Amino acid sequence: MRIPEKRRIDIRNLIQQEKTVSVEKIAKLFNISPITVRRDLEKLQDRGLISKVHGGAIVRDSLAPEPVFKERINLYRDEKNRIAAEAAKRINDGDSIIIESGSTCQGLVKNLINKNKLKIATAGISVAGELLNLLNIKNDFEISVCGGILRAGSSIYVGPHAVSFFNSINVDKSFIGAVAISVAKGLSTATQFDAELSKAIINSGREVILLADSSKFETQSYINFMPLTQIDEIITDKALDIKIVEKIKKSGVKLTLV
Numbered sequence: 110m111r112i113p114e115k116r117r118i119d120i121r122n123l124i125q126q127e128k129t130v131s132v133e134k135i136a137k138l139f140n141i142s143p144i145t146v147r148r149d150l151e152k153l154q155d156r157g158l159i160s161k162v163h164g165g166a167i168v169r170d171s172l173a174p175e176p177v178f179k180e181r182i183n184l185y186r187d188e189k190n191r192i193a194a195e196a197a198k199r200i201n202d203g204d205s206i207i208i209e210s211g212s213t214c215q216g217l218v219k220n221l222i223n224k225n226k227l228k229i230a231t232a233g234i235s236v237a238g239e240l241l242n243l244l245n246i247k248n249d250f251e252i253s254v255c256g257g258i259l260r261a262g263s264s265i266y267v268g269p270h271a272v273s274f275f276n277s278i279n280v281d282k283s284f285i286g287a288v289a290i291s292v293a294k295g296l297s298t299a300t301q302f303d304a305e306l307s308k309a310i311i312n313s314g315r316e317v318i319l320l321a322d323s324s325k326f327e328t329q330s331y332i333n334f335m336p337l338t339q340i341d342e343i344i345t346d347k348a349l350d351i352k353i354v355e356k357i358k359k360s361g362v363k364l365t366l367v
Contacts (some may be wrong), residue, residue, distance in 0.1 A: 113323055117149045119299070120289065123331065124159050124168050126260075128298050131165035139333060141280050170261040185322040188346035191367040192320050193217040195231040199318060202226055203224070204281045208236050209310050211286030213320040215239055217311060225249055231276060232257070232306060233272055234265045246287040253278075260302070267302035274308035283314025287321045292356040304334035311335060318342045323349040334338050337362055 116139055123138070124130050135146045135285040152167050153159045159166045193216030200206060202225040208214045210233030218239040221227065231237055239256045244252055257271030285307060288298045296319075298304050311317050319340045326349060337343075342363040349366060357364045 110124060111322055117153055119330065120146075121153050122263075122299055124153075124166050129162075129165065129167045135165070138329065140329070161245055171239055185324060185346075188322040188348070189213045189216050191346060192322065194220050195365060195367045196318060196320050197221060197224075198223055199282060199316075199342075200227070204228075205230075205279075207231065207270075207275070207278075207280050207283040207285075207310050207313060208240075209233060209283070209307070209336075210236055211351040212322075213322065214286050215358050216336075217284060217320065218243060222246065226307050227251070228280070229253070230255065230275070230280065232266050232310065233264060234274070258302070260300075264329065265303075265306070267300075267306050272305050272309045275306070275313045276327055279315055280314050282316045283310050283317060284318050285310060287319060287325050289330040290321060290326045290335060290337070291329055291333075292327070292360060294329060294333045294355065295339075297331065297333045299331050301332060303334045306364070308334055311339060316341045318346050322346055326350070326353050 117240050120135055120139065123135070127281045132146045136143050136200050139177050150159065150161050154161050159168060182195070189212055194212055196217050197220035200221065205228040208217055208229060208231045210231065214233060215236050218236060221243060226249045228251045231240065240252045244250055249297060255271040255274035257266035258268035260267060287296055290296055296307065298307065317340050319342070321343065323346050337357070338360055340362055342365060343357065344365045344367065354364065
């Protein structure tokens with residue numbers, strides 16, 4: 110339950126956003142065969158998450174499905190913990206930072222207990238919950254949450270209000286996650302809302318650090334929004350394919366494997 114399960118989560122998320130998606134489109138976006146798409150759709154339907162129709166699938170509006178974030182957080186747990194611990198080493202006392210959203214970013218919060226006088230902003234609802242727990246211990250932290258539009262199946266604020274918030278601040282470091290990463294095409298995500306938010310967060314940081322496990326690499330989602338060369342450092346796990354490692358190093362982006 111590693112790569113195939115992650116792909117099914119991404120397919121379910123795409124169907125939730127677009128309401129109706131064809132087998133042909135899913136096959137093209139995820140670079141898989143139509144037969145594999147149909148098998149994935151059958152598994153998602155068996156779980157009650159989508160409804161298969163002729164030639165594709167539709168969102169199952171009658172359900173209130175468990176958020177995709179809760180499914181993602183259990184994937185690659187050990188790798189994410191190592192990445193988060195390494196990322197925390199980049200944070201100095203007195204820094205202002207953004208912790209975007211996602212399970213790896215949430216793990217970063219748990220590594221901040223020994224830091225002092227941080228200013229932290231986030232778009233992540235689950236990240237905000239972890240920060241609230243930390244704030245009860247670290248009363249010298251200043252925590253800001255952007256607010257905005259809540260989307261079903263996610264754990265993040267998006268929309269104009271969220272984008273405006275991040276456009277109004279400047280921080281030392283932005284820590285971001287990723288839906289999909291391609292050396293050639295850069296970062297991509299499922300919706301325009303997500304793309305605009307991520308761009309605002311990246312532009313707010315004097316230094317941008319990408320936290321992503323190796324399964325995210327050489328994959329693509331719906332919208333390309335940022336070339337990899339706009340990232341200052343990538344922190345990922347040692348399972349990353351050596352060919353991808355070489356490509357990233359040639360691009361000039363700092364790469365740290367843990």
